[in-house]
Amino acid sequence: MTETQLKLKDHYQLAIIGCGPAGMAAALNAQIRRLDYVLIGKEPCSPKMIKAPKVENFLGFPEIKGEELRQRFLKHLEQMKIEIVPWKITNVYKGPPFTLLGGDYTTTADAVILAIGVSPQNLFFGETKLLGRGVGYCATCDGPLYANKTVAIIAYNKEGESEANYLADIAEHVIYIPYYNEIGKLDPRIEIKKGSVKSLNGNYKLEDLVLENEKIALDGVFIVRDNLPSEQLMPELKLSANAIEVNHNLETNIPGLFAAGDCTGQPYQLLKAAGEGATATLQAIKYLESLGKKA
Secondary structure, three states, X not given: OOHHHOOOOOEEEEEEEOOOHHHHHHHHHHHHOOOOEEEEOOOOOOHHHHHOOOEOOOOOOOOEOHHHHHHHHHHHHHHOOOOEEOOOOOEEEOOOOEEEEEOOEEEXXXXXXXXXXXXXXXXXXXXXXXXXXXXXXXXXXXXXXXXXXXXXXXXXXXXXXXXXXXXHOOOOEEEEEEOOOOOOOOOOOOEEOOOOEEEEEOOOOOOEEEEOOEEEEOOEEEEEOOOOOHHHHOOOOOEEOOEEOOOOOOEOOXXXXXXXXXXXXXXXXXXXXXXXXXXXXXXHHHHHHHHOOOO
C-alpha cells in the first residue's frame, strides 16, 4: 500500500507512532484491550534488528538472529490481525485531541504513544533556528510555497527522490543532495550535488546552504530522514540528553502523550523497548479512562 492509498479514520482513541519493538508491543496490548487505535510506521520496522547478526538477551530466544526475531514480531502482529499503516508523520499537535499530520493526510487521537526510535543523523547547523522559515520536512505539504523559486532536498534515503520529482513541477530550480548511494530515477531538470552539508544559514529566513566549499543560495530546503527528530515532530516535548523525558509511567511533559523504546534514551535494548511499549499502552488506557474515553 502506498501513502496515496491510505485509509485512515478521522479519529482514534490511541495513535501509536513507530513500528519497532516498542510500537509493536504497544499495538499488541491495544488490540488485546480492544482499543480503537492505529499503528503507524513504515517498513522496514526496526532496521537495527535487520543488521543484528545475533541477539543474545531476548528472554526465551537465545542466540537468535535479529532479522529472524523481527520476522517473529511481524508474524505475531499478522496473527493478531494488527495492521501497520505506512504513513510518515511530520507533525503532532497537542490536544485534546492530538492532531497528526503527514503529506495529504490528517487524523486525531485522544492519546498518542511515540515509539519513534532514535535518528542516527545529527541535526544540521541552523536547522532548528530556521525550521518553518525555509526549512521543512515535507515537500508535498509545503512545496507550493516555493513556486518558481530555488529549493533543495537533502535526502538520507530514496524517499527523497519522489519529493524532488514533485518539486520539479513547482520550483524553478531543484537541487538534490543525497546522503546515500545508488540514486534511482530523478527528473532531468533536477541538479544533483554531492558532498556534506556544513550549515543552513539565514537571519529571519533561510538564505543559503554551505556544501563543503560551495555556498548555494536557496529559498527553501527539505530534509528527508528515516526518522524525524523528536524535537521537530513535536517542539513542545521536553528532552533530556537528546531523549524524550518520561516518568516511571512513560508520561511525557504533555498530558496524554507517552513515549517508549529507544526514543526515551539508553539502554537501547529490545527487552526494554518491548516492555516500555506494552506499559505505555496500559498507562494510556488509564489516561483515556480519566477522560471518560474508555469504558
